[in-house]
Amino acid sequence: MGRCFRSTIYGQGTSSLLLTNTTSAMSNYRYRAIVSGKCTPADTSAEAVLTILEKPEVTVHPVDRTECEGGSVIYFVNPV
Numbered sequence: 132m133g134r135c136f137r138s139t140i141y142g143q144g145t146s147s148l149l150l151t152n153t154t155s156a157m158s159n160y161r162y163r164a165i166v167s168g169k170c171t172p173a174d175t176s177a178e179a180v181l182t183i184l185e186k187p188e189v190t191v192h193p194v195d196r197t198e199c200e201g202g203s204v205i206y207f208v209n210p211v
Contacts, residue, residue: 161180
């Protein structure tokens with residue numbers, strides 16, 4: 132498993148895995164399940180890739196503008 136920063140992993144050793152407090156730094160982490168039992172060999176699943184979609188945020192706030200009637204003002208937002 133990939134190294135988690137502030138994430139908490141629940142379910143290790145069970146049939147399901149829960150990741151909480153995921154961060155964008157964890158995007159593209161890869162996970163596999165390894166199943167073992169009394170008989171050998173153990174079996175390993177294909178990779179599952181974690182994709183984290185970031186929340187939109189305003190990084191530059193607009194400033195106040197004064198314009199005469201009939202004029203134009205443009206405000207820009209830069210997506211992250």
